[in-house]
Amino acid sequence: MDKRKLVQALFAFATNAHVQGFYHGAIYRGKLKSACVPGLNCYSCPGALGSCPIGAMQAVEGSTEYGFSMYVTGFLVFVGLLVGRFVCGWLCPFGLIQELLHKLPARKIKVPKKADNILKWVKYLILLIFVIFLPILTADKFGISTPWFCKYICPAGTLEGGIPLLLANRPLRQAIGFLFSWKLLILALVILSSILIFRPFCRYLCPLGAFYGIFNPVSIRRYQIERSKCTKCGLCSAHCRMDIDVCKNPNSPECIRCGECVKACPTGALTGMAIRPEPQDSRCNDKIAD
Amino acid sequence: MKNTKHRRKLIQIFLLTASFLFMITGLLNGEAQTVLAKAVNICLECIGIG
Structure with a gap:
């Protein structure tokens, strides 16, 4: 195992060390969750000890008191300024999952440069539309809104949170509906494409990678x-x-x-x-x- | 080149200051409590159920 894989695995474990949660179908409810982890790590994952910054940002935007998250934005700017997308390469559990999937034997695909140059902009649109604008603009009269990215796109939430919780928690299984099928479809597409393409979610869809990427040219x-x-x-x-x-x-x-x-x-x-x-x-x- | 480096240094100082100010303001406003309140309950929407 190379050094990077080891760091990825250790960090994924360290930030998801509530192991009993996977057995009981419950999540960690301690105070550590008021802090964000740097990578995309669903806070509804049974093992998660911290909060996903993208989920936390939408949670604050969608709450009654705030329209915009100074706390999470400050955290993301700080991390981005220090190391840029180093987080993606070394500290993100979902990045590790994609890399492991890419190791499966299959004919690999190299995305044509032209398509790559267009598709890479999708993640910036997702960041702007699904993470920032929609949660802010669609708030109801009480100021509450939907976490659009988490609800309709994020495959990490389905894989790290949804599937383990549903496997271990019978009452939750009664609530499965169309949304879960939609999210399973997205997850299946991301898994399949990860086998063929190196980190397709990070390249084209991840709003966290988009945010950190902005800081790559100026990071310390x-x-x-x-x-x-x-x-x-x-x-x-x-x-x-x-x-x-x-x-x-x-x-x-x-x-x-x-x-x-x-x-x-x-x-x-x-x-x-x-x-x-x-x-x-x-x-x-x-x-x-x- | 020297100008670029100087400009980048200024940007870094500005962003570092801004990030601290943002985090402190957010913490003083109680945003961390909002994050905690959301994160300690299963987010049904996040896992595809809500």
């Missing part, structure tokens, strides 16, 4: 290329699972900071997630791109 920890060392061999881009032209844009909003490009670089020109602005052996600023 980010990739840097020392141009004097770069031979333009293209190995970094060839190893990129998110199909980014790393040499051209090492801090693309699509980058999940998995580090495959850094590992692939034969000359050490690419510095991974360095907090210090310059690589040690370079004093010439104009030779560094980031």
Whole structure:
């Protein structure tokens, strides 16, 4: 198991350590849930110890007292500013699930560049429409609204929360209806496409990835290329699972900071997630791109 | 290049300050309690039942 998989697995377990919840069909009800976890992790997952930031944002927007969540937005800006989409690559349980699915033996599909360039914008639309605008604009006279993204799109909620709870909780099973079938359909599509395409949900649908991605170019920890060392061999881009032209844009909003490009670089020109602005052996600023 | 780095540093400082101000304001407004109140109950909509 490589280092990243280990971190992903440990973090997924650490944030979903309420193991007895899976057996009893109940969720953790402690105070830790007032805090958000950085990744997409449904708070109705029986194991979840913290709150999903996307769910929390909609919960606050859809409550009687607030129209917009300063708390969750501040948290997301803070995390995004520190590490950008590093969260997606290293700390998100649903990202890990997709990666494991992609390991299943099947013919893999590379999404054509043209389609990829269009589809990647869908997640930004989902963030704006389903996570921000609809929960705010559709509030009833009491100020309460539906968590649109969680209710109609999020496959993580179905997989991490819905299925385990329904398996262990008989009364809940009586309430299954059309909505659950719809969400199962979305989940099935995401699972199937994850087998064929590397992280399709993260690439095209995840509003959390969209939010963090905005901060990739300005995040405190980010990739840097020392141009004097770069031979333009293209190995970094060839190893990129998110199909980014790393040499051209090492801090693309699509980058999940998995580090495959850094590992692939034969000359050490690419510095991974360095907090210090310059690589040690370079004093010439104009030779560094980031 | 130097200008870009300087500008980015300014953006980082601005965003860091803004994020802290947002979080503190949200906490003082009691948003964390709202999150807690929602998260300690099974969100039927989130799991596809509501």
